Each structure stands twice: as structure tokens, then as C-alpha cells.
Amino acid sequence: MESKNKLIFAWLIAGCVLIFSMVIIGGITRLTGSGLSITEWNVIMGTLPPMNDVQWQDTFVKYQSSPQFQKVNFDMDLSGFKAIFFWEYLHRLIGRMIGLVFILPFGYFLFKKWFDRQLLIRSVLILGLGGLQGLLGWLMVKSGLVDNPRVSHYRLAAHLLTAFFTFGFTFWVALDHYQKSTIKTTKSKGEARIAQLALFFFVGVVLQILYGAFVAGLHAGRIYNTWPLMEGSFMAEAVTAMDPFWKNFAENLAGVQFIHRCLAYVLSGLAVYLYIQARKTKNAPVLQASHLVLGVLTLQIIFGITTLLLAVPVWLGVLHQAFAFLLFGSSIFLIHRSRGESA
Numbered sequence: 001m002e003s004k005n006k007l008i009f010a011w012l013i014a015g016c017v018l019i020f021s022m023v024i025i026g027g028i029t030r031l032t033g034s035g036l037s038i039t040e041w042n043v044i045m046g047t048l049p050p051m052n053d054v055q056w057q058d059t060f061v062k063y064q065s066s067p068q069f070q071k072v073n074f075d076m077d078l079s080g081f082k083a084i085f086f087w088e089y090l091h092r093l094i095g096r097m098i099g100l101v102f103i104l105p106f107g108y109f110l111f112k113k114w115f116d117r118q119l120l121i122r123s124v125l126i127l128g129l130g131g132l133q134g135l136l137g138w139l140m141v142k143s144g145l146v147d148n149p150r151v152s153h154y155r156l157a158a159h160l161l162t163a164f165f166t167f168g169f170t171f172w173v174a175l176d177h178y179q180k181s182t183i184k185t186t187k188s189k190g191e192a193r194i195a196q197l198a199l200f201f202f203v204g205v206v207l208q209i210l211y212g213a214f215v216a217g218l219h220a221g222r223i224y225n226t227w228p229l230m231e232g233s234f235m236a237e238a239v240t241a242m243d244p245f246w247k248n249f250a251e252n253l254a255g256v257q258f259i260h261r262c263l264a265y266v267l268s269g270l271a272v273y274l275y276i277q278a279r280k281t282k283n284a285p286v287l288q289a290s291h292l293v294l295g296v297l298t299l300q301i302i303f304g305i306t307t308l309l310l311a312v313p314v315w316l317g318v319l320h321q322a323f324a325f326l327l328f329g330s331s332i333f334l335i336h337r338s339r340g341e342s343a
Contacts, residue, residue, distance in 0.1 A: 004114050005177065011105045012174035015126070018101055019167040020325055022094045026163070027321040029091045030216060031314045034084035035151065036068045036144045038092065047096060049089050056082070068149035095134055102127055122173045129166040136162055153217025153251075160213045161206070164325070168332050175336045194278055194286055195338040201270045201293070202331045208267060209324055211260040216321075220253040220260075221312045227305050230258065264301055271297045274334070289334040296327045 029035050039062050040046065050056040060081050063069050069076065106123055109115055115123065140155040215221050230236035238254035248255035271294045278290035300323035307316040 015170050018098045025091045027318045029087040031317045034087035037084040037088045041138045133162040153214050156217040157213035198335040204267050205331050208263040214256040215260050218253050220257045225311050285337045289337040292330045296330050
């Protein structure tokens with residue numbers, strides 16, 4: 001691979017790593033209730049945290065006027081505020097770092113004319129997705145700063161999925177760039193079948209991530225902390241308690257948790273079937289990718305069950321979200337491997 005292609009590949013992978021870091025810190029921010037601690041969105045001036053006692057007091061006073069302080073954290077002192085401020089500040093700081101890591105090298109590569117037309121278009125799309133993700137994050141926070149100190153689970157899902165898709169598209173472009181810069185391969189009929197199955201599996205993973213966001217946003221993981229049954233039955237009565245019926249699968253805590261459980265079972269069956277089919281192709285890269293998917297999914301389910309049984313401790317909730325990210329990435333890797341040809 002030429003040195004310029006190595007730099008572009010490293011740039012794309014660095015972006016993927018930073019997005020992964022941001023998702024993890026975002027999970028900690030959500031689970032510690034820190035997401036509403038910063039009440040302003042100052043892209044430039046907000047880069048530095050409060051530097052002295054006067055600035056800390058001023059920032060704390062602004063937080064005290066928020067619904068979260070007045071209705072939830074009314075007994076919080078400055079020391080407690082600094083603790084939740086840290087995670088939200090770190091989350092936003094990584095967001096700014098992502099912007100710089102994408103924009104500055106992009107400008108350099110553009111100046112050096114290292115982009116072909118396809119890569120230029122894809123890079124601009126990555127920048128656009130990153131900007132959209134930041135905007136959705138602020139709109140999500142803003143919704144919790146007026147009257148009700150809770151963030152809509154729909155906005156949380158949109159914010160999270162945009163981060164996942166920004167990573168996914170960046171990762172795909174990186175894989176394409178690496179493959180195009182080394183060697184192109186062709187795909188057999190068996191691999192084409194795996195590609196179709198992998199795409200179907202990927203759609204299931206996205207749906208599962210969506211419901212994971214619903215569970216998180218509604219705090220639905222703090223109820224029915226038993227497995228494999230809910231209140232002694234496969235489906236608790238409360239799953240269908242809301243009217244109209246569709247709300248049970250979008251706004252009902254029991255309903256979204258039930259769907260999240262069921263999707264895990266479906267994905268498990270698909271992952272095993274994918275692995276069996278991959279073995280038949282006798283294609284080592286495809287088999288390795290399918291093995292990776294199966295392994296990551298197994299750990300993800302184990303962490304998910306443990307998180308539920310222990311009523312969502314912060315460290316397990318973050319670990320569960322991290323493996324959701326790894327499952328998302330490994331499913332993209334499997335699709336790319338099974339396609340064979342550079343897209």
C-alpha cells in the first residue's frame with residue numbers, strides 16, 4: 001500500500017476509534033445521569049472547563065436553574081455537580097476531537113489531491129454524518145432542559161443510531177480503501193449467499209440497537225430483572241397493557257424489554273446459521289468473520305443477561321453497549337468480507 005493510502009486508511013480508522021470512544025463515554029454519561037449537567041452548547045468557548053472557583057460557581061448556578069436540579073438533584077452540592085459535569089464535558093470534548101480529526105486531515109488530503117472522486121464524496125458524507133450526530137446530541141439534551149428533566153427515548157435512539165451509522169460508514173470506507181489499495185478478489189455463489197444472510201443479520205442488529213436505546217431511554221432494564229422468564233412467564237401480562245396496541249412496542253417498558261429479549265434469540269439463531277453456511281464456503285476470511293460475529297454476539301448476550309439480572313450497574317451497562325458496538329462493526333466486516341469485490 002502506498003504511503004498516502006496508508007495515511008488515509010489510518011485517518012479513517014482513527015475516526016472509527018474515536019467514535020467508539022465517544023459512544024462508550026456517552027453510555028457512562030447516560031447511566032450516571034450526567035447528560036443534562038451542561039446547559040449550554042458553546043462549540044468554541046465550551047472547549048475549556050471552568051478554571052477557577054468563580055467559573056465553577058457560575059456554571060453551577062446555571063445548572064441549578066435546570067429542571068433536573070430542581071426536580072431530581074435539588075440536594076446536590078458543588079462537589080456532586082463536578083462529578084456529573086466531568087462525564088458530559090468529556091463526552092463533548094471527544095466530539096470536538098472527532099471534528100478536528102476528520103476535518104483537518106480532510107483538508108490536507110484535499111489540498112494534496114489524494115482523493116479520487118468516489119472517496120471525496122464518501123468523505124464529505126462522513127463529515128455530514130458527524131455534524132448531524134452532534135446536532136442530534138444537542139437537540140436531545142435541549143429537550144431535557146425544558147420542564148421535564150428526561151430525554152426522549154426517541155431522540156436518544158436517533159442520536160445513538162447516527163453515531164453507529166457514522167462509524168459503520170467510516171469503517172466500510174476504510175475497508176474498501178484498504179482492499180482497493182491491496183488486492184481485489186472475486187466472490188463465489190456461496191459467498192454471495194453469505195453476503196445476503198449477513199445483510200439480513202445486520203438489519204436485525206440495527207433493530208436490536210434501536211430497542212436497546214429504547215430500553216435505556218425508558219429505564220426498562222430496571223424492571224423484570226429475571227431471566228429467561230418475565231414474572232414467571234415468557235411474556236409478562238404488562239407487555240400488552242397499553243392502548244393503542246402499537247405503543248406497547250415503542251413506549252411500554254415491559255413491551256420494549258420483551259422485544260429486546262426476543263431479538264437476542266433471533267440474532268443468536270441467525271449467527272449460528274451464518275457460521276454453519278460460512279464453513280461450507282471454505283473461504284478462510286469469510287469463516288473468520290462469521291466466527292468473530294458469533295463470538296461477539298455470545299459475549300454480548302452474556303453481558304446483557306447479567307446487566308438485566310443485576311438491575312443495570314453502570315460498568316455492566318457500559319460493557320453491554322460496547323459489545324453492541326463491536327457486534328455492529330463485526331457484522332459490517334462480515335458483509336464486506338463476503339462481498340469479495342471492492343465496492
